[in-house]
Amino acid sequence: GQNIDQPTEMTATEGAIVQINCTYQTSGFNGLFWYQQHAGEAPTFLSYNVLDGLEEKGRFSSFLSRSKGYSYLLLKELQMKDSASYLCAAVNSNYQLIWGAGTKLIIKP
């Protein structure tokens, strides 16, 4: 079967760094997306990785290891506005996105 695993909830402190992990098992693999979703709002795109390694985009970075079926999203210099759910989604061989349930990130002052 196809499965995406990510922690249900994480808590971090304003100004700190947090890493949100995602492991995936899909029929074929054509890349991995990270989206941010604030409560009551639509998901918005953060990153897409298809090659192994780290991609940095401002305070956010995303890492992929295809051999391990593993990705993480790294958020630096956390701000209160980063409180949201972070969704991991892998693209399978049919080019459909398989979504994780999301990680709710709580930022404390």
Place this chain on the structure above:
Amino acid sequence: TAGITQAPTSQILAAGRSMTLRCTQDMRHNAMYWYRQDLGLGLRLIHYSNTAGTTGKGEVPDGYSVSRANTDDFPLTLASAVPSQTSVYFCASSETTGGGTDTQYFGPGTRLTVL
């Protein structure tokens, strides 16, 4: 630009009634999607359309139908609603004709409650 709009924002529907959720995009994207999002579960694909005139079934298509008469509109119809269809429904679009690696852009969602 508006991007993707959905209507209504929320709706309470009696079981057995029919309803159409509307979705319109102004980005001239070829591919469009309907997802449902339930607490504790990931987004699940209901139906998709790679280009105007074509549609396909996703992971959870039963009880839902779609049409794609033109590029901009992708309505989702519940023929006879049941309580298990209570969910938040998101419409999304992407530029590709179904390659899947293009970024998907989401509408604001419709919160549907079936009683």
